Structure formats: C-alpha cells, structure tokens
Amino acid sequence: MSGTKLVLTTLVASLVLAGCASVGPNYQRPALDTPASLGNIATQNKLAAADYISWWKSFQDPTLNSLLDEAAANNQDLVLAAGRIEEARAVAVGTNSNRYPSVDANLSASRSRTSENAGKLGAGANPVSKDFQIGLTASYEVDFWGKLARADEAARARLLAQEANRGLVQSSLYANVAQTYFSLRAGDAQLALADSTLKTRQENLRLQQKRYTAGAVGELDLHVAESETAAAEISYAQAKQAVSNTESALAVLLGRSATAITQPVIARGNSIDGLYQQLTVPSDLPSDLLNRRPDILVAEQNLVAANADIGQAKSQYFPSVKLTTTAGYESRVFQDLLNPASLLWNLGASLAQPVFRAGAIGAVVAGAEARKTQALAQYVQAVQGAFHDVHDALNNTAANEQVNAASERRVVALKDSLRLADLRYKNGYSSFLEVLNAQRDLFQAQSSLIDTKRAHLSSIVSIYKAVGGGWTKPESLASK
Structure with missing residues (x-):
C-alpha cells in the first residue's frame, strides 16, 4: 500500500467511527x-x-x-x-x-557527527551521517x-x-x-x-x-x-x-x-x-x-x-480517542529519498480515560x-x-x-x-x-x-x- 493511500484509508476509517450520539441535553425552546x-x-x-x-x-x-x-x-x-x-x-x-483531520506535510534534512570514542560506531563506520525525510502526518480525534x-x-x-x-x-x-x-x-x-x-x-x-x-x-x-x-x-x-x-x-x-x-x-x-x-x-x-x-x-x-x-x-x-498516521520516505542519501526502498509509515492510536481529577x-x-x-x-x-x-x-x-x-x-x-x-x-x-x-x-x-x-x-x-x-x-x- 502506498503512503498516500494509507493516509487516506486511515482518515476515512476515522470519519466513519465518529458517527456517535452527542452527550448532554438537546436544546428545546422554553415553553x-x-x-x-x-x-x-x-x-x-x-x-x-x-x-x-x-x-x-x-x-x-x-x-x-x-x-x-x-x-x-x-x-x-x-x-x-x-x-x-x-x-x-x-x-x-x-x-x-x-x-476534521489535520494533515501536515513534512520535509527535513539533518547532518550530524557521532563521537568516535563513545563506542557507538561500528568498525570503519563514518562518524558523519546525513538524514533526509519527506512525508505526510495526519491526526484525528474521534468524536x-x-x-x-x-x-x-x-x-x-x-x-x-x-x-x-x-x-x-x-x-x-x-x-x-x-x-x-x-x-x-x-x-x-x-x-x-x-x-x-x-x-x-x-x-x-x-x-x-x-x-x-x-x-x-x-x-x-x-x-x-x-x-x-x-x-x-x-x-x-x-x-x-x-x-x-x-x-x-x-x-x-x-x-x-x-x-x-x-x-x-x-x-x-x-x-x-x-x-x-x-x-x-x-x-x-x-x-x-x-x-x-x-x-x-x-x-x-x-x-x-x-x-x-x-x-x-x-x-x-x-475517554478521548486520537488516531495518528505518518507516511513518507527517509534516506541518508538525498538521491535515494524517493526510492521505494526508502518508504516508511506508521499508525498510532491513543485512548485517555480520566480516572481521578479531584472533582x-x-x-x-x-x-x-x-x-x-x-x-x-x-x-x-x-x-x-x-x-x-x-x-x-x-x-x-x-x-x-x-x-x-x-x-x-x-x-x-x-x-x-x-x-x-x-x-x-x-x-x-x-x-x-x-x-x-x-x-x-x-x-x-x-x-x-x-x-x-x-x-x-x-x-x-x-x-x-x-x-x-x-x-x-x-x-x-x-x-x-
């Protein structure tokens, strides 16, 4: 599944889930x-x-x-x-x-150097690294x-x-x-x-x-x-x-x-x-x-x-339910950024239920x-x-x-x-x-x-x- 299709599928599913009745009284004009x-x-x-x-x-x-x-x-x-x-x-x-869902486009580039004396690099690894990312992030609170x-x-x-x-x-x-x-x-x-x-x-x-x-x-x-x-x-x-x-x-x-x-x-x-x-x-x-x-x-x-x-x-x-999804590409070489092998995605959901708020x-x-x-x-x-x-x-x-x-x-x-x-x-x-x-x-x-x-x-x-x-x-x- 491509990144764009994944984002759209997630958003549509979220909208379908939202068709629930509202709590609280419905308005009626006073007689x-x-x-x-x-x-x-x-x-x-x-x-x-x-x-x-x-x-x-x-x-x-x-x-x-x-x-x-x-x-x-x-x-x-x-x-x-x-x-x-x-x-x-x-x-x-x-x-x-x-x-409605919020959708953000992201483009980032970074260059960093890792200490050669920290023991974090493998033998012969280049201490200087680059990272390029492009993608879409969507979030939605199911009402x-x-x-x-x-x-x-x-x-x-x-x-x-x-x-x-x-x-x-x-x-x-x-x-x-x-x-x-x-x-x-x-x-x-x-x-x-x-x-x-x-x-x-x-x-x-x-x-x-x-x-x-x-x-x-x-x-x-x-x-x-x-x-x-x-x-x-x-x-x-x-x-x-x-x-x-x-x-x-x-x-x-x-x-x-x-x-x-x-x-x-x-x-x-x-x-x-x-x-x-x-x-x-x-x-x-x-x-x-x-x-x-x-x-x-x-x-x-x-x-x-x-x-x-x-x-x-x-x-x-x-409870409040929030859905998030990210799809895009990441590569340490800019020329390979849009290569199919650089595809990344993730789906997330969170539920928060108040337990104790002291009234x-x-x-x-x-x-x-x-x-x-x-x-x-x-x-x-x-x-x-x-x-x-x-x-x-x-x-x-x-x-x-x-x-x-x-x-x-x-x-x-x-x-x-x-x-x-x-x-x-x-x-x-x-x-x-x-x-x-x-x-x-x-x-x-x-x-x-x-x-x-x-x-x-x-x-x-x-x-x-x-x-x-x-x-x-x-x-x-x-x-x-």
Missing part, C-alpha cells in the same frame, strides 16, 4: 405563557398595515430617510457590532475545523461523545447571537435617530414660538414705556411688561440651547466627524406639525411579531450555546449548568421585557393622543381668551395684567402642544422598536 395578541390601540389616528422593516417611510419625510441612511452607513455602534460578528464567525470556523459537535453548536449559536445583536443595535439606532429628529423639529418649533413671543413682549414693553411716559399707565404696569420681556428672553435662550444640543446629539448618532459634532449642520424636512399629520398607527400587532425582535433572538442563541456547553463539559467524563470535571459541568440557568433567566427576562415595552408603547400612544386632543382644544380656548382680554384692556374694562396672564397661558399651552406632538410621534416609534422593527433577519436567523 412560556404568552398572549396571542400584543393588544389594540383605541385611536382616532389613521390605522395602516405596518412596514416593520422601513417603518420611518410612513412619515413621508425624505430628509428623515436620508438621515437614517447616513446613520446606517457611518454609526460607530454598527461598525462595532459588525466587527463582533466577524470575530464570532472566525471563532466558529476555527471551532468547526477541529471536527465518540460529541464534544467537538457540541463545541461547534455553541460557536454557531454565539455567531447567530452576534448577528442578532447587530439587529438590536440597528433597530435601536433607527429609533433613536427618528426620535432625536422629532425632538429637533419640536425644538425648532419651540424656538420659533419663543421668538414670536419675545417679539410680542418687546412690542408690549415699547407700548407700555410710551404710555408710562405719557402718564397713561402706572409704574407697576411698566415693571410687569419688563418682567415678561425678560422671561421671554430666557425662554428664547433656553430654546436655542436645546436646539443646538439636539443637533450635536443627532450628529453623533449619524456618525459624523468630531468637527461636524462641534459645529453641527443638520438638514430639516417636515415641520413637527407636518410630521404629526402623517402619523399612522400600525393596525396589526400579533404576538408572534416578537419572534423577530433581536434581543429575544440574542437571548435564545445564548441559551442554545449554554446548553451545548453542558454537553462539552460532560464529554470530559468519557475538576464535575465542577466544569456544574459551572456549565449554572450558566445555562443564567441564560434561561435572561431569555425569560427578554421576553418579559418585550411585552412590557409593547404595553408601555401602546399605553403611551393612547394617552398622548388624548392629551394632544385636549391640548389643541385648550390652545383654541386660550386664543379666544387672549383676544377678549386684549379687547377689554383696550376699552378700559381690565388691566394690562389680565392681557399678560392670557398671553402667558397661551404660550405655555402652545409649548405644551408642541411637546405633546413630539411625544406622540416618539411613542409610535417606540411601538416599532418594541416589536423589533428596523432590521432584516439574515438567512441564518430567518428560521429561528
């Missing part, structure tokens, strides 16, 4: 008590079939779409998640390679107990967990960008309102100064006008500050440079009112939507890996089982957290809609109150303080209405985030 539906929204807003992959397009704002594309291309959290996927993939490939198969199962599960984790990062990123954009447009509206109010207060102060000079009003009215103007200046400065901070926060989410973060320039699209007019509520919320939620997938794949680790640990109780293997098994218990708890917590997130998002959406409707009615009523108060003041039936009170109440109501619209838009985004919207499962996870 949890979950509702069939995530709940319904009692809403006056438009209901629509949801696109959970690209939900932000329902707001019909090309600028928002562009910002989300920029974030997906440049955000460093996504870059970090992608790097972790590649690392996990490399580990999985390396772990899987252990299930009788599934140790290597369980290691491969765990590594693949951890790779899937990293792929799902990237989806979690992406889903959170899209939600954060959209909600920050809504905050920016609400901040722009607050700044415009503060600017308009400041101008009104400044005009009031100018008129009161004239009236005070003419003796038509007292010093109290003048000081009240001055106070209200100063308050409007404070509101304007705070609104401007909030817009600048929001722009910088959005620049970070978009993955822009340090210079662009310190001097942010963020494009604007629809106003907060325009965005609110496009608001739609997803009409279909079956509970199996949560099967696409990435953090649940991460938790389950970590549980799969922990379950496989138990099999790896238990396999250490059983070390049991400790490894106990540790693996404890980690599975932790992974199971984390999986249950992930499912509980998902339903909690959906509940709160639906509850907040319903509450924000009611608050918004009441806020709009309040603004309308306060506008009429201001009109009447101004009319009474001009006709001498009331003091200027009544007008200022009406202006102050209207400003606060209009500011609150802007924030309510922002909160309502954000709660809709929270619904999509709660069901894992904003990412597409890779094929490796599609059947999970």
